[in-house]
Amino acid sequence: MSDTVIKIENLSKIYRLGEVGTGTLSHDLNRWWARMRGKEDPFALVGQTNDRTKQAESDYVYALKDINLEVKQGEILGVIGKNGAGKSTLLKILSRITTPSTGSIKVKGRIASLLEVGTGMNPEMTGRENIYLNGAIMGMSRAEITRKFDEIVDFAGCAMYVDTPVKRYSSGMRVRLGFAVAAFLEPEILVVDEVLAVGDAEFKKKAIGKMQDVSTNEGRTVLFVSHNMASIKSLCTRGIILENGCLTLEDKIESVTKAYIKSNVEVKSPILGSLERKKGYGVSAKFVGAEILSATEEVVKILRFGEPFKIRLKIIADSSIQNLNVGVRFENTSDVFISSCLSGDSGMYFSAEAESENTIEVRFDSLILNPGDYKMALSIRQGNVFVDQLTNVLPFSVDELPYRNSFIPNGAWGLVAFKPIWNNL
Known part of the structure; x- marks a missing residue:
């Protein structure tokens, strides 16, 4: 006996645009006559593909077309x-x-x-x-x-x-x-x-x-x-x-x-110059590119729990600048702040050459975010003065469960998962 519980063959569903119901009495009679003769719905032959971004070229549209599963x-x-x-x-x-x-x-x-x-x-x-x-x-x-x-x-x-x-x-x-x-x-x-x-x-x-x-x-x-x-x-x-x-x-x-x-999702370095940004004060420098790299140096939008990753940032300045403090902020898609880091907190300040692309990387040895969807905000400061700031950039997902146990009682996964080491003393 076959273990197939659902078998779908040449399945299509067509709807009439602009009206509730199936259309005119003439259309209904034509459908009935085709069905009586064992023929297909005559109006299903002229339906338009269901691409909602385009203008309608037909009175009928395929919600589903030729599905086999x-x-x-x-x-x-x-x-x-x-x-x-x-x-x-x-x-x-x-x-x-x-x-x-x-x-x-x-x-x-x-x-x-x-x-x-x-x-x-x-x-x-x-x-x-x-x-x-x-x-x-x-x-x-x-x-x-x-x-x-x-x-x-x-x-x-x-x-x-x-x-x-x-x-x-x-x-x-x-x-x-x-x-x-x-x-x-x-x-x-x-x-x-x-x-x-x-x-x-x-x-x-x-x-x-x-x-x-x-x-x-x-x-x-x-x-x-x-x-x-x-x-x-x-x-x-x-x-x-x-x-x-x-x-x-x-x-x-x-x-x-x-x-x-x-x-x-476009995984190449985005052109950030056209994004809405919060302009800072003083010197002029801005982000023009940003990308996430996996442990194997691939540009990605999906990261795996516990693995290392890097963020590569590209900055252009109108004139040579010293003492740049670069920041990365992590948020979830509900705008909940998770964590942030500033290069200056680690004692790292950068310089940018005038009218040339300057590349900066920050590496994280282990990803502790739980499965879900996230995004980042980026900032450039000179000392503590904002020069450039971008929000809602670099969306990414974490797709590996940190634990093999699929059920944890009395609570949700939360946003982060630490990697504890337990000892029996």
């Missing part, structure tokens, strides 16, 4: 792509929320979906009633749901509100309850969209741990959509990239994430 039992598949690439459309078709225009999907087993905040929840019903309602929809008996009820409420952390209507829940509480229902009611296939972005750090960690558990220990299949490459890489075994409704790559998750970041 097989997913095995127990696999965690990462679905990656830009906004509008077709990720949510694919999951909605898999969840039978919408139907494909052409092609077919064969699914073995029950599917539980969490595609947006409050998916499957009736806002007028209580949390308790919604748990039993969702279980019944999935074909479970009341006794089966009752057996799982306490686990669901404990995981969601909503015991106080379980008999309160869901419409009074916060968005984070609805996500917690929705995920708990989807994960604990024993579906063969769990489909999770970007909704985990709504939850707090503790819940994200618990949810990822649960998805790993249902896949590894229970042999269930998970489809996971996220824009966080660190989460995708730590959780998934294989991945696909969707671009403008087309499946452009299917491979091991390491190769997929690397290709996606490379295609969407």
